[in-house]
Amino acid sequence: MMKRILTVLAFYLTGLLAGCGTPNDPESIMGDDGGYKIVSKCATSAFAQDVVVKDTVAYLSQGEGGLGVINISNPAKPKIISTIIDIRGYSYKIALYDSVIFLASGTFGVTYVNISNPNNPIFIHNDRTISPAKDFEFFSNFMFVATSEEGVRIADLTYLTYPETRGTLVTSGFAQGIVATQDSVYLIAACGEAGLAFYDFSQVKSTGGWGSYYPVGLIDLPGYAENLAINLSLKYAYVACGTAGLIIVDFSDSSSAKIVGSYNTGGYAKEVFYRNNKLYITTELRGLQIIDVSNVSAPVRIGTVQTQFAKGVTADDKYIYVADENEGLVIISIPH
Numbered sequence: 001m002m003k004r005i006l007t008v009l010a011f012y013l014t015g016l017l018a019g020c021g022t023p024n025d026p027e028s029i030m031g032d033d034g035g036y037k038i039v040s041k042c043a044t045s046a047f048a049q050d051v052v053v054k055d056t057v058a059y060l061s062q063g064e065g066g067l068g069v070i071n072i073s074n075p076a077k078p079k080i081i082s083t084i085i086d087i088r089g090y091s092y093k094i095a096l097y098d099s100v101i102f103l104a105s106g107t108f109g110v111t112y113v114n115i116s117n118p119n120n121p122i123f124i125h126n127d128r129t130i131s132p133a134k135d136f137e138f139f140s141n142f143m144f145v146a147t148s149e150e151g152v153r154i155a156d157l158t159y160l161t162y163p164e165t166r167g168t169l170v171t172s173g174f175a176q177g178i179v180a181t182q183d184s185v186y187l188i189a190a191c192g193e194a195g196l197a198f199y200d201f202s203q204v205k206s207t208g209g210w211g212s213y214y215p216v217g218l219i220d221l222p223g224y225a226e227n228l229a230i231n232l233s234l235k236y237a238y239v240a241c242g243t244a245g246l247i248i249v250d251f252s253d254s255s256s257a258k259i260v261g262s263y264n265t266g267g268y269a270k271e272v273f274y275r276n277n278k279l280y281i282t283t284e285l286r287g288l289q290i291i292d293v294s295n296v297s298a299p300v301r302i303g304t305v306q307t308q309f310a311k312g313v314t315a316d317d318k319y320i321y322v323a324d325e326n327e328g329l330v331i332i333s334i335p336h
Contacts, residue, residue, distance in 0.1 A: 034303025035335030042078040044328035050094045050312030051323040057118045061091035095136035104133035139180035146175035154209040166209035177227040190225035198254035217254035229274035240269035248296045261296040282310035
C-alpha cells in the first residue's frame with residue numbers, strides 16, 4: 001500500500017511540473033488499439049474515479065479530493081480550472097443534472113455542487129440520509145440512488161438542490177448501479193453478487209415514489225455486477241461484472257431475462273458506456289477496452305488503450321473520456 005502511495009505521489013508531482021497535455025512517453029498497448037489514440041492526459045489532485053462532460057468542461061469525482069473541473073475546449077491541452085476539495089467522504093460516482101453536480105460520497109451520502117459557473121463551483125450541501133451512495137439515475141422528476149445494502153433510494157427532484165427522500169427499490173444484493181429505460185417501462189439495478197433486478201417504473205410513478213418496490217424480474221450473473229448500460233431498441237443490458245468481464249442480457253421479457261453474450265476483458269470490468277453498437281469499458285489495470293456488440297452473441301474487441309488504472313468513462317462523437325485513478329483525465333480520440 002505504501003509503495004503504491006509513493007508511486008502515485010511521484011506521478012502527481014511529475015504531473016504538476018509537466019502540467020496537462022499530450023503525454024511524452026509512448027503508450028504500452030495490449031493488442032491493437034484499433035485507431036483509438038490517447039490525445040492527452042491531465043493529472044488531477046487526487047484519485048480520479050468517474051467523469052461526466054458538459055459542453056467543453058469535464059467534471060471528475062476524485063475520491064478524497066472531491067470535485068475537479070477541467071476545461072477541454074482544446075482536447076490536446078486540457079486545463080484544470082477549479083476544484084472543491086473540502087467535501088466530506090470519498091467521492092465515487094458523479095452525475096450531472098441541470099446545473100447541479102451530484103457526487104456519490106459513500107457513507108457520507110450525496111453531495112450537491114452548483115456548477116452554473118464552472119470556474120467557481122459552489123458547494124451546496126451534503127445529504128447523509130441517502131447512504132452509502134454508489135451511483136445515480138435521473139428520470140421523470142425522480143432521482144434514484146444505488147445505496148449498496150440499502151437498495152436503491154428514491155428522491156423527488158421538485159426542489160433540485162434539496163431532493164425529498166421517499167421510498168426504496170428493494171434489492172437482494174448490494175446495489176451498485178441503476179439505469180432507467182427511456183420507454184418508461186423498467187428500472188434496472190446492478191446488484192453486485194445478486195446480478196440484475198428489474199422494477200416496474202409504472203408502480204413508482206403511480207405512487208409518487210412512496211413505498212417499497214420489489215423486483216418483477218431477476219437474473220443471476222457471473223462475477224459482481226458493478227455497472228450497466230442499455231440498448232433500448234433491442235432490449236439489451238450490457239453489464240460490467242468485475243472479474244467476469246462483460247455480460248450481455250436480453251431483458252425483452254424481464255420476468256425471464258437471459259444471458260445472450262459475454263466477453264472476457266481480462267481485467268476487472270468496472271464501468272461501461274454504450275454508443276452506436278460500441279461499448280467502452282474500463283477494466284482498471286487493463287485500461288480501456290472498446291468492444292463491438294453488433295452481434296451480441298459474439299462480441300469483438302476492436303481496440304485497447306492502456307491506462308494505469310481506468311475507473312470511469314463517458315464519450316461523445318469524437319472523444320472518449322476516462323477517469324484513471326492514477327493518471328487523472330485521459331482523453332482518447334475515436335477513429336472515423
